[in-house]
Amino acid sequence: MTDANTPPRPPVVVLCGSTRYWDALAEAALCETAAGRIVLAPGCNLKQPHPLWDTPEKSEWLKQVLDDLHLRNIDLADYVLVVNPGGYIGESTRREIDYARSLGKPIRYTHPTPGHP
Template sequence: MTSSHRTGGEEELAAAKKRLGLPHIVVICGSTRFMAEMAEADLRETTAGRIVVKPGCDLKSPHALWSDPVEAEALKARLDDLHRAKIRLADEVLVVGDYIGDSTRAEIAYARSLGRPVRFTHPEVDPK
């Protein structure tokens, strides 16, 4: 990660969002086994007036776009990068579900390294 993600770039992004009058942006993180819970969290956050971004693909569910294992591995890497970009964009992270796997743990650590507040639907799973 370059320092611009933590210094000037972050400050510029925050200033631009403020200038544009954007509502608070929440990124949803968690295992894709909790897609239904993520949809519910999206609904609740949206009705509270927040912009919500979340995982858009569930690689655990069959789909032609990731049916080839080699393609699926490459897609997973691209989606991980995309989700880190969503975390940089967001003002806050909401972790959904009562299980924290390696990917979600890494996302939480990344968010905290950027100074993003992290909320949990199940606070007992916070890896702190």
């Protein structure tokens, strides 16, 4: 419960996009945070080596967990920011966009993307 002295909750944005653009995701997170927004973003980059996903079995299991977790982030967010350098949208990101649309979430893009407003 909030009272009259409690400031309103800042907007929550979820970043979607390919981890092949990890640096662009980090830059978007920085800019959105500096703009006063709560940022939900991918926390693992399976394209970088790490003991948590160093076997195909671990990697496939974790990818499934992360994909579902990211949909839950979309549930929590007020809107979606698609980080798509060069207009690139991969299969996973497309699925996330479709899911966000099904929930009526507003969607923004960092770069122009044919077929997407």
